[in-house]
Amino acid sequence: MTFITIRRDAPIQTSRVGVLLSNLGTPDGTGYSAIRRYLGEFLSDRRIIEANPLVWKPILNGVVLTFRPRKTGAAYQRIWRTDRDESPLRTYTREQADGLAARLAPEGVAVAWGMRYGTPSVADALHDLIRQGCDRILLAPLYPQYSATTTATANDQVFRALMRLRNQPATRTLPPFPDHPAYIAALAACMREHLATLGTPPQKIVASFHGLPREYVEKGDHYPLDCERTIAALRRATGHDADTMPLTYQSRFGPAKWLEPYTAPYIEALPAQGITRIAVIMPGFVSDCIETLDEIGNEVRDGFLKAGGEELTLIPCLNDAPVAIDMLETLVRNELRGWIDTPSPAA
């Protein structure tokens, strides 16, 4: 292995705390080659696709990377932030980092952000923090519910970059926070604020989480337990139950069985039961992205309307709302105890 030396990395002389926010990733553009590059990196991750690479690689490089980029590119085009020429996930992650940086500036804490797949990479964000003199870094993957396919692979990627450093900073990782009071309070506030803008309240609020192959759960990924913890806490906080706030799983990829019930057929079956006005909340996504804005906001909405539904409203993800920054500040200050002296704000 070759060790890379970051300027001012040998030896670390300054003493500063840094926070590295990470999210999933996003392509650099909506064209075929940008999407192909992004999907190629994403779907080559063995935490994402556990199949034997001898079997999976020919499928990936053959049928998947030939046909999928067109479909995915069209979806990104529908949600692309043309004013900034980037995807919403990148915009919101940057805004979350900026908001958090402003809150932690009094203690001199540096904040950087990066993506597990695509750019800016988590390795670049790590190097940026080291250049700013950070010798203690909190890695904060922005996934409230743990999964090996999200939290673990985001941390793995930073550890890979750390492996190449001669002088490593000390690191901590932010644990998942499926029912942390600050997270549930932020979700409940965003939900109430959005519902207050509607003329008539929805008959149901469907809580849709990103799905996971059943096999990964059978092998021990405790992701669905975290989703259950979130939904139980959110129902308690907002006075709902399993009937008025059902839990479903979206974004199935490939032919295998994923966690059920699947969001799209669940929602399309509602009009036949007399439920024609619904809201959808997607608590697993800290930022709006292709899966919330396009899959639910376009595809699933179209299916619901075709099936006789009248209104499907999307409750926005936490994004850059002040309550989202409050939540991040609370979670991060809690993990930084002993590294910075200020008390953590009440949850």
Ligand SMILES: C=CC1=C(C)c2cc3[nH]c(cc4nc(cc5[nH]c(cc1n2)c(C)c5CCC(=O)O)C(CCC(=O)O)=C4C)c(C)c3C=C
């Ligand atoms: C086997 C494939 C996939 C697993 C497992 C998976 C888990 C998983 N993903 C998220 C969050 C996001 N996924 C996003 C996009 C996305 N996901 C997959 C596949 C798997 N995800 C694909 C192929 C894509 C790309 C889009 C597409 O082609 O359909 C995104 C959005 C990124 C954006 O830029 O908008 C997020 C966020 C979680 C939380 C999760 C496991 C629980």
Ligand SMILES: [Fe+2]
């Ligand atoms: Fe995904």
Ligand SMILES: [Fe+2]
């Ligand atoms: Fe999707």
